[in-house]
Amino acid sequence: MTVELRELRRSFGxxxxxxxxxxxxxxxxxxxxxxxxGCGKTTALRxxxxxxRPDTGAVFIDGADVTRVPANRRDAGMVFQxxxxxxxxxxxxxxxxxxxxxxxxxxERHSRAAELLELVGLGGFGERYPHQLSGGQQQRVALARAxxxxxxxxxxxxxxxxxxxxxxxxxxxxxxxxxxxxxxxxIFVTHDxxxxxxxxxxxxxxxxxxxEQVAPPAEVYDRPATPFVAEFVGTMNHLxxxxxxxxxxxFGHFLPLDGAAxxxxxxxxxxxxxxxxxxxxxxxxxxxASSFRGxxxxxxxxxxxGGEVLADVPGHEAVRLAPGLKVDVTLVERPVLxxxxxxxxxxxxxxx
Amino acid sequence: MAGLTGSRRRGGGAGWLxxxxxxxxxxxxFGIPTVVLGVGAFSVKGGGFGFDNLxxxxxxxxxxxxxxxxxxxxxxxxxxxVLGAFLAQAVLTSRSGLLREAVLTASGVLANFGGVPLxxxxxxxxxxxxxxxxxxxxxxxxxxxxxxxxxxxxxxxIPLMVLVIAPALDGLKPQWREAxxxxxxxxxxxxxxxxxxxxxxxxxxxxxxxxxxxxAAYATAAAMVGASVPLVTxxxxxxxxxxxxxxxxxxxxxxxxxxxxxxxxxxxxxxPLQKRSSRWLA
Amino acid sequence: MAGVTWxxxxxxxxxxxxxxxxxxxxxxxxxxxxxxxxxxxxGRIVSAPGFGESLLKxxxxxxxxxxxxxxxxxxxxxxxxxxxxxxxxxxxTITTLPLIVPPITYVVGIANALRGGTDALAATxxxxxxxxxxxxxxxVVLVLAYVMLALPFAYRxxxxxxxxxxxxxxxxxxxxxxxxxxxxxxxxxxxxxxxxVAGASFLSLALVMGEYTIAALxxxxxxxxWIVTVSGSDGQLSVALSVLSLGLIWLLLLTLSxxxxxxx
Numbered sequence: 001m002t003v004e005l006r007e008l009r010r011s012f013g014x015x016x017x018x019x020x021x022x023x024x025x026x027x028x029x030x031x032x033x034x035x036x037x038g039c040g041k042t043t044a045l046r047x048x049x050x051x052x053r054p055d056t057g058a059v060f061i062d063g064a065d066v067t068r069v070p071a072n073r074r075d076a077g078m079v080f081q082x083x084x085x086x087x088x089x090x091x092x093x094x095x096x097x098x099x100x101x102x103x104x105x106x107x108e109r110h111s112r113a114a115e116l117l118e119l120v121g122l123g124g125f126g127e128r129y130p131h132q133l134s135g136g137q138q139q140r141v142a143l144a145r146a147x148x149x150x151x152x153x154x155x156x157x158x159x160x161x162x163x164x165x166x167x168x169x170x171x172x173x174x175x176x177x178x179x180x181x182x183x184x185x186x187i188f189v190t191h192d193x194x195x196x197x198x199x200x201x202x203x204x205x206x207x208x209x210x211x212e213q214v215a216p217p218a219e220v221y222d223r224p225a226t227p228f229v230a231e232f233v234g235t236m237n238h239l240x241x242x243x244x245x246x247x248x249x250x251f252g253h254f255l256p257l258d259g260a261a262x263x264x265x266x267x268x269x270x271x272x273x274x275x276x277x278x279x280x281x282x283x284x285x286x287x288x289a290s291s292f293r294g295x296x297x298x299x300x301x302x303x304x305x306g307g308e309v310l311a312d313v314p315g316h317e318a319v320r321l322a323p324g325l326k327v328d329v330t331l332v333e334r335p336v337l338x339x340x341x342x343x344x345x346x347x348x349x350x351x352x
Numbered sequence: 353m354a355g356l357t358g359s360r361r362r363g364g365g366a367g368w369l370x371x372x373x374x375x376x377x378x379x380x381x382f383g384i385p386t387v388v389l390g391v392g393a394f395s396v397k398g399g400g401f402g403f404d405n406l407x408x409x410x411x412x413x414x415x416x417x418x419x420x421x422x423x424x425x426x427x428x429x430x431x432x433x434v435l436g437a438f439l440a441q442a443v444l445t446s447r448s449g450l451l452r453e454a455v456l457t458a459s460g461v462l463a464n465f466g467g468v469p470l471x472x473x474x475x476x477x478x479x480x481x482x483x484x485x486x487x488x489x490x491x492x493x494x495x496x497x498x499x500x501x502x503x504x505x506x507x508x509x510i511p512l513m514v515l516v517i518a519p520a521l522d523g524l525k526p527q528w529r530e531a532x533x534x535x536x537x538x539x540x541x542x543x544x545x546x547x548x549x550x551x552x553x554x555x556x557x558x559x560x561x562x563x564x565x566x567x568a569a570y571a572t573a574a575a576m577v578g579a580s581v582p583l584v585t586x587x588x589x590x591x592x593x594x595x596x597x598x599x600x601x602x603x604x605x606x607x608x609x610x611x612x613x614x615x616x617x618x619x620x621x622x623x624p625l626q627k628r629s630s631r632w633l634a
Numbered sequence: 635m636a637g638v639t640w641x642x643x644x645x646x647x648x649x650x651x652x653x654x655x656x657x658x659x660x661x662x663x664x665x666x667x668x669x670x671x672x673x674x675x676x677g678r679i680v681s682a683p684g685f686g687e688s689l690l691k692x693x694x695x696x697x698x699x700x701x702x703x704x705x706x707x708x709x710x711x712x713x714x715x716x717x718x719x720x721x722x723x724x725x726x727t728i729t730t731l732p733l734i735v736p737p738i739t740y741v742v743g744i745a746n747a748l749r750g751g752t753d754a755l756a757a758t759x760x761x762x763x764x765x766x767x768x769x770x771x772x773x774v775v776l777v778l779a780y781v782m783l784a785l786p787f788a789y790r791x792x793x794x795x796x797x798x799x800x801x802x803x804x805x806x807x808x809x810x811x812x813x814x815x816x817x818x819x820x821x822x823x824x825x826x827x828x829x830x831v832a833g834a835s836f837l838s839l840a841l842v843m844g845e846y847t848i849a850a851l852x853x854x855x856x857x858x859x860w861i862v863t864v865s866g867s868d869g870q871l872s873v874a875l876s877v878l879s880l881g882l883i884w885l886l887l888l889t890l891s892x893x894x895x896x897x898x
Contacts, residue, residue, distance in 0.1 A: 366713070366718075367713035367714070367718020367721055368713070368718060370709035370713040371709065371713050371721050371724075371725070373709070374706040374707065374709075374710045374728070375724075377781065378731075378782070380778075381778035382732065382782050384743075384747050385744045385746070386743055388747040389743035389746065439645075442640070442645050445641065446641060457891075461883050461884045465844075468861060468862045468876075469876035472873050473655050473656070473658075476873045477655040478655075483661070484654070507652070564733060568738065570737070571850070571862075575862070588742060593851065605746065609739075611739050615734045615735070
């Protein structure tokens, strides 16, 4: 059961939410729509659910054009950002709501609800009311409700963003486990790059209603197709470099170019883990700050030439590399992406 | 720890002291008249207590007036609640912020507009020589009957309902509707299984408020219908101003007790429900 | 779409029902077949005997009611939040009672109590007190009655306002910084309650400016009672007075929302 978005366009007043988005989601795949707010990821999802109708373009579910099918006749279960449970119904009736609407007998409703609640780890919670549950439990119930009618597609609209950090991690693993178990085609909308990278088979990065890149998580991270993707996914240093032929010169090293460079004076994009730091009296900078994160420590290095660089070093080196220390900065030899020169060297960290 | 408990206890005492003026004034200004009312209603001519007065109010013409008051209030409460909810929903779902602001302000004004001025405005419109009466050739007496009175009472009841129900309607989350549609429900099924049950307590609470308002209204009715529609408030006023047969002085007191009992019964339905609603729509 | 149609229909019907009587009322007061356009009806209001007197009396009553309501309700409400939560059910009950007792029955109770009281206390010094609170120029009885009627609405308005303010933390922070209790009350808490106090005052004043039943049956000539007595057979004047009292409520509400907005 595939989902195909074909040339979707949608604008609200003057703002363009979808600008010709085309994408095919394969059977049994979990795809994450990732992007900053206003990039069109939620609008795209709502087009699949039937809550929005594209101005032009079409949505196909399982090969059938559903663009004009109203939301209540689509085969797509949806989990909303938060608080979408019906407050007047208990957990069981929430889960069985779709069956009740379809006039299924009570016994079937109850057994199906019990089965689904068991599936999401809330067996025995059927009699409770939504306001008696934690945020994480509520989202589990919402997930069970979305699955109750055995939809062809599961749609998740930022399902974790209202939850505490710890619950968020737990529940996203749970969602992934369930999705694999049921083999259901799933679209997961999020603005959190870590979330997208950790659960998805493929990540679709959107910007201004257009697809920037769609690829497996490792590829999006290691081989970002555009500077936008490079900056949005993970942390990226911008270092001033000069292009010469097939290489670019940065900190006196020549690194091979990955793709064409936008000019002669460029920003070289380097991940913190590709930056090496070693103590050196003649170094080109000093350590401004260090934050220990267990297996690694992230150093903020002030360059004498102006600007800063972020570097990830093994955690046990954090003691040796203390703030104030004069250091030398080198880069791991591997092909690098370049972007038009912006300003002095400054790392860009994702917002989420 | 001991110091904290000590200060708590002192705070409690000081708290009751701070509330004392309110309690005392209420006891005097509200307690005394109510007690006098009760005692008078159950007093029997020639001394002692009994149900003479109350049983007198269970006979004509009083029972008819009581019934007609209850009927009028119920009609106003039901129509006002339904129409007010529809109007509020129409206003809140329209995208115009200006319309919303204007209607809510107008509702605030009209919900407080009552008494004789309200009657005058409707008499000018639909009275025997009213502008609309003349324009449509309706003849006389359109306004001066049960339904005319209901029409006029709705003029402040619907706006009151809009004010009461608007926050509850705002509390209906769009996700609920979308989740219902996503589960295959039609718009009607959403309202039947989720929307109306969630709004239920607020609707009922608004209805109780409207009932109370219409039930207690006196001035408008007095200015409009005089005695042509018997209402309990009109009868009490008559009895109080001595416009009544000798020997029936305590009838006003007994009718008052009847009214309070009815209001109490209606209120008793509403209070427990209100708590549930506030929990859902929080 | 169906949604748009029913909305238009609802709004249209509501507009006719609510606006037509108002438009007619205004028209009726300024147009007369024999005289044509004239604002004479409004002129007659001001020159009618007793206008200033009754308006002033009602405004005075209103001011007294507002002050008394706030003085009674605020300390009690603050006490509930600052260490006497046991008071809450008591206050809730007290402020619900006047909703159950319709004004007309309340006035029956008051009238009987006063009559009985004057008879019973005729020989004691309390008699003088009882007479003086029924003074025609400033009837204290009426103030007390209106305070009781206004209390449910004012209490709820203030309660809602207080809910938005963390009173305990505010008080503790202010006390910790060395503020005295009166300073805390007038400089810290009240400014944060501005719109709630304005709301409670509006409701109290609107009630006093519109209440007819109690005043009329007890024989006091407040503004609403004066409106009825002065209209008599002059239809144009009576409708002009209605338009005026509607305008008065509107003005009060505007003042209130102005006061509420400033606090934001």
